[in-house]
Amino acid sequence: MNENDMNITRRCNSRLLWNFDRRVLLTDEDADARITSGFVIAGFLTFIMLAVVLFTDIPPIGPTEGLLAPNLTGDTHSLGSGGWQSFQLYDELDYDWEADSNSSSKWFFIQFMDTDCPYCWDDADIMSQVGTQFADKVTVISVAVSLDIPGHSSSTDEIIAFQEKTSHSGCKGGGTDCSTRPGEAHNWLYLNDLFLSESDKWEIEGTPFVVIVRPDGIVAWNQGQHPQPADPGQALADLVLEPEV
Amino acid sequence: MAISTIIVTLLSFAGVFFGLATRFDSMKPHFNSLGLSSLSEMPAGVRMLLGTLTSIFGGVLVSIWIWVIQRQTTVGVTGLCAPESGCAVALSDSAHNIIPFTNLGYGLFFILWFSILGFLALSLYLDPKLSGGGTFLSIGRLMSLGGIVIAVIMLVSQLALIEGGPVICLLCLILVASNGTTFALFHQMDGDWSSSTFES
Numbered sequence: 190m191n192e193n194d195m196n197i198t199r200r201c202n203s204r205l206l207w208n209f210d211r212r213v214l215l216t217d218e219d220a221d222a223r224i225t226s227g228f229v230i231a232g233f234l235t236f237i238m239l240a241v242v243l244f245t246d247i248p249p250i251g252p253t254e255g256l257l258a259p260n261l262t263g264d265t266h267s268l269g270s271g272g273w274q275s276f277q278l279y280d281e282l283d284y285d286w287e288a289d290s291n292s293s294s295k296w297f298f299i300q301f302m303d304t305d306c307p308y309c310w311d312d313a314d315i316m317s318q319v320g321t322q323f324a325d326k327v328t329v330i331s332v333a334v335s336l337d338i339p340g341h342s343s344s345t346d347e348i349i350a351f352q353e354k355t356s357h358s359g360c361k362g363g364g365t366d367c368s369t370r371p372g373e374a375h376n377w378l379y380l381n382d383l384f385l386s387e388s389d390k391w392e393i394e395g396t397p398f399v400v401i402v403r404p405d406g407i408v409a410w411n412q413g414q415h416p417q418p419a420d421p422g423q424a425l426a427d428l429v430l431e432p433e434v
Numbered sequence: 435m436a437i438s439t440i441i442v443t444l445l446s447f448a449g450v451f452f453g454l455a456t457r458f459d460s461m462k463p464h465f466n467s468l469g470l471s472s473l474s475e476m477p478a479g480v481r482m483l484l485g486t487l488t489s490i491f492g493g494v495l496v497s498i499w500i501w502v503i504q505r506q507t508t509v510g511v512t513g514l515c516a517p518e519s520g521c522a523v524a525l526s527d528s529a530h531n532i533i534p535f536t537n538l539g540y541g542l543f544f545i546l547w548f549s550i551l552g553f554l555a556l557s558l559y560l561d562p563k564l565s566g567g568g569t570f571l572s573i574g575r576l577m578s579l580g581g582i583v584i585a586v587i588m589l590v591s592q593l594a595l596i597e598g599g600p601v602i603c604l605l606c607l608i609l610v611a612s613n614g615t616t617f618a619l620f621h622q623m624d625g626d627w628s629s630s631t632f633e634s
Contacts, residue, residue: 221560221561223553223557223564237494237498245505245506247505247508
């Protein structure tokens with residue numbers, strides 16, 4: 190385009206601008222309103238998104254140490270109870286908890302277990318000790334899963350029998366009476382996750398698998414992040430018990 | 435209910451109510467008495483476009499608040515609703531606060547929905563003689579009708595499905611009202627598009 194053509198174009202543009210007010214695009218006389226509107230809406234939307242995301246601070250959620258634990262939901266059974274009650278971990282959290290406070294809020298010791306798993310069977314006694322020793326500082330929750338392994342086939346009746354240490358043939362791989370397991374009857378909640386809908390969120394690597402959660406919901410200790418064999422009971426003691434002066 | 439939620443509720447209600455008022459010529463004297471005489475002198479179509487924009491603004495405002503509350507309740511608590519209030523109970527159930535068959539929360543969905551409606555209304559407001567104006571009004575009418583349907587689904591799920599229900603959430607009611615008002619205005623303008631309601 191030579192200088193003369195450019196001058197003609199400029200004259201046309203200025204005439205169009207004058208005649209059609211704010212319509213500056215030569216090819217589409219309606220474009221101005223839509224572009225202006227588009228910019229206004231896009232700007233407004235961007236501002237809203239940024240403001241909401243920045244001012245509603247949600248910590249990242251996951252089973253890794255330092256993150257907010259995934260919400261553990263499902264039906265739970267307590268010792269001596271006839272039925273199952275719905276449970277949500279987030280309902281139990283104390284979001285205002287601080288590490289150096291003398292809060293009475295409890296930590297969470299979450300054990301993923303399988304009634305057919307021989308290691309969980311052996312750990313039942315240690316769990317009894319944990320439940321007794323830390324009763325005033327820790328809420329223990331056993332999440333009963335059914336691993337997709339030959340010979341592992343659990344049921345709600347089997348979970349109850351394992352928890353209450355009552356007679357039911359089917360524990361520890363199928364042929365063992367649940368009443369013969371080590372330890373006492375477990376007087377904490379057993380959560381039914383036989384279909385692994387909750388366990389997947391916690392990225393468990395097998396059973397037994399323990400995650401320790403602070404009263405405010407932050408994961409403090411994840412067994413999968415420590416060299417094996419890790420000792421969850423010792424980890425709990427280190428976290429919960431105040432050092433003696 | 436937090437002070438900020440009360441302010442948002444009042445502002446959005448005012449926006450929706452003002453939008454509805456622009457639909458009726460009988461409201462002109464009231465506009466004059468409120469010092470909005472320029473509003474009563476506007477062509478009916480432009481006045482209704484302005485009303486549509488304020489109604490959409492009200493809808494966006496409550497949608498933002500619903501989104502914020504839903505985000506806060508993801509981690510269990512919100513400071514924007516009184517504990518055990520309809521607002522807290524209705525918006526804290528994450529299982530029933532998403533559009534069916536999607537994973538999109540109602541708050542975020544309606545922000546995006548009203549943004550499109552806002553684009554349509556603002557384009558027409560800035561240039562009432564827009565060549566595709568009729569199409570814009572038809573799209574706006576259909577979209578706001580869809581918005582009503584989705585907002586009603588939200589209300590029904592809060593009344594019938596939510597644990598601890600039935601509950602009524604004031605913000606959600608305003609959301610339905612905003613969709614309804616926006617639909618009514620788009621419908622009215624769509625019918626009048628070929629006439630001279632947009633010219634002085």
